[in-house]
Amino acid sequence: MNSYLIAEKRYLRQDGGMEETNVDPSKAITRRKQVPLQDNEWDCGLFMLYYIQKFVDEIDVKGLDKMFGREWFKPIEASELRGAILNILESMFIKEAA
Structure with missing residues (x-):
């Protein structure tokens, strides 16, 4: 899950769809x-x-x-x-x- 979030953030920044943030997707907490x-x-x-x-x-x-x-x-x-x-x-x- 974390690798998906990191890749998505990278893609959105390259595409201009997301401003630079301090949010670190690798620190996301996931629960089933x-x-x-x-x-x-x-x-x-x-x-x-x-x-x-x-x-x-x-x-x-x-x-x-x-x-x-x-x-x-x-x-x-x-x-x-x-x-x-x-x-x-x-x-x-x-x-x-x-």
Whole structure:
């Protein structure tokens, strides 16, 4: 994890997307957290997108310590994201055709 953070910081500085900081990614503290798991072999992408969506929606409200856990959300919620994505794509195609 730390090597990823170091490489990401280096890349962002080179790309001009990050100002020089005193933050040292090699000093990052990482902790494993339990999260809901998919119960099939094909929803991994949906779960990753749903984790990100839930994280962004809840981080300011709950904070890291009250998020996550096996009961964070029901796995069916992540699987249902497929329908939401389909609706978004269909509406985009309809707008584009009009």
